[in-house]
Amino acid sequence: MDRALIAAGWALCAFWSFGLALPLAAQWYRRFSRLVRGLELPDAWPALTVVVTAKDEGDRISDCLSSLLASDYPDLTLIAVNDRSEDSTGEDIDRLAATDPRIQAVHINELPSEWLGKNHAMWQGAQAAQGDWILFTDGDVIYQPETIRLAMAWSLKHRLDHLALVPSMTGGGLFEAALISIFGLIFAGATQSWLIRLRTRHIYAGVGAFNLVRREFYEQAGGHVPIAYDVADDLKLAQLLKRHGARADLLIAGRYLNIRWQQSAWSTITGLEKNGFAGLDYSIFRTCWALAAACVLFYSPVVVLALASGPPTWGFAATLVVSHLAYAGGALVFGSRPWVLPLMLPASMGIFFAFLRSMVITLRQGGVRWRDTFYPLDELRRRRYR
Numbered sequence: 269m270d271r272a273l274i275a276a277g278w279a280l281c282a283f284w285s286f287g288l289a290l291p292l293a294a295q296w297y298r299r300f301s302r303l304v305r306g307l308e309l310p311d312a313w314p315a316l317t318v319v320v321t322a323k324d325e326g327d328r329i330s331d332c333l334s335s336l337l338a339s340d341y342p343d344l345t346l347i348a349v350n351d352r353s354e355d356s357t358g359e360d361i362d363r364l365a366a367t368d369p370r371i372q373a374v375h376i377n378e379l380p381s382e383w384l385g386k387n388h389a390m391w392q393g394a395q396a397a398q399g400d401w402i403l404f405t406d407g408d409v410i411y412q413p414e415t416i417r418l419a420m421a422w423s424l425k426h427r428l429d430h431l432a433l434v435p436s437m438t439g440g441g442l443f444e445a446a447l448i449s450i451f452g453l454i455f456a457g458a459t460q461s462w463l464i465r466l467r468t469r470h471i472y473a474g475v476g477a478f479n480l481v482r483r484e485f486y487e488q489a490g491g492h493v494p495i496a497y498d499v500a501d502d503l504k505l506a507q508l509l510k511r512h513g514a515r516a517d518l519l520i521a522g523r524y525l526n527i528r529w530q531q532s533a534w535s536t537i538t539g540l541e542k543n544g545f546a547g548l549d550y551s552i553f554r555t556c557w558a559l560a561a562a563c564v565l566f567y568s569p570v571v572v573l574a575l576a577s578g579p580p581t582w583g584f585a586a587t588l589v590v591s592h593l594a595y596a597g598g599a600l601v602f603g604s605r606p607w608v609l610p611l612m613l614p615a616s617m618g619i620f621f622a623f624l625r626s627m628v629i630t631l632r633q634g635g636v637r638w639r640d641t642f643y644p645l646d647e648l649r650r651r652r653y654r
C-alpha cells in the first residue's frame with residue numbers, strides 16, 4: 269500500500285512539473301517583450317488588414333479602433349464589422365470611419381443559416397481585406413502603438429503563416445483574477461502551445477484577441493468556411509491552418525495587448541457557457557472524464573494529506589507545493605496577479621463548475637445561444653471541424 273501511495277504521489281508531482289509547470293516556464297521565457305527586444309526590422313513592410321468584429325460593443329469598440337489607428341505600422345487598413353448590433357456599435361464605427369479613410373465599415377443585418385455569427389463576420393471582413401496579411405481581433409482589445417509592427421517583424425523573421433498573441437487580462441477583483449489564472453493554467457496544459465513551432469499538426473493554439481495570418485495561406489486553407497459552424501473559432505482556425513502545414517507560433521503579449529475578458533467573477537463563469545462543452549466536442553463522456561481527472565489532479569493531494577502522513581505522502585506534499593507555484597506562475601504569465609496563490613483550489617472549483625454548467629445548459633436547451641442566435645446541438649456536433 270505504501271509503495272502504491274509513494275508511486276502515485278511522485279507520479280502526480282511529475283505530471284504537474286512537466287505537464288503544467290514546464291509549459292508555463294517555457295511560455296514565460298518566450299514572452300513577446302523579451303523576444304522582440306532588439307528585433308531586426310525588415311526593409312519593406314507587407315500590407316496588413318485588421319479585421320475587427322463586434323456585436324453590441326458600443327461601450328468598447330471606439331477605444332479598440334482608436335488604439336489600432338494609433339498603430340505605427342506603416343501600411344495598415346481596418347475592416348470594422350458590425351455584426352447585427354442592437355446598441356451604438358454601428359454608429360460608433362461609422363463615426364470613426366468618417367474621420368479616417370483607413371477604416372472601412374461593414375454592416376451585417378442577416379445571418380445565413382449555415383454560419384455562426386462571429387465566424388460569418390470574420391469571413392465577411394476577410395472577403396473585404398486587401399492586405400497580404402490579415403489580423404483577426406475582437407472589438408474589446410486595446411493595442412499599444414508598436415504591437416502590430418513588432419508582431420509582423422517576428423512573423424517575417426521566422427517565416428510564419430500564423431501568429432497568435434495571448435493578451436494581458438486587466439481589471440477585476442481578486443477572485444476574478446484567480447479564475448482567469450486557473451483558465452490560463454488549463455490552457456497551457458491542454459494546448460502545450462510552447463511546442464507549437466514544431467511542424468506536427470496536432471499542436472496548435474489560436475487566440476481570438478490576436479490571430480495574425482498570411483492571407484494567401486488562409487485562403488488556400490479555405491478561410492473560415494471549413495469552420496463556419498464552430499463555436500471555438502479561434503482554436504479551430506489554428507487547427508485548420510496547422511493541418512494545412514502552417515508555420516505557427518504563440519507568444520504571451522504582456523503589456524503590448526490588453527483586454528478585460530469579463531466584468532466580474534460570476535461573468536467569468538457564465539462566459540464559458542458556450543465554449544466549455546464545445547471545447548470538449550460536446551461529448552458527455554469526455555467532459556465527465558476530464559472533470560474527474562481534473563479533480564484527481566487538483567484535490568487528491570489535499571485528501572491524501574488529510575488522511576495519512578509520513579514518507580509515503582511526501583510526493584503528494586511536493587505536488588501541493590509544485591501545483592501552487594505553477595498556478596502563481598501561470599497568473600504572472602497570463603497577466604494576472606501571482607498573489608492569487610492561496611485561491612487555487614476554490615478558483616479551480618469555480619472553473620470546473622463553469623464547464624459542468626456549460627454541459628448541463630447546452631444539453632438542457634438543446635444547443636448554444638451565442639450573440640442572440642440559437643444554434644441546435646445536433647448541428648453543432650454534426651458540422652464541427654475535426
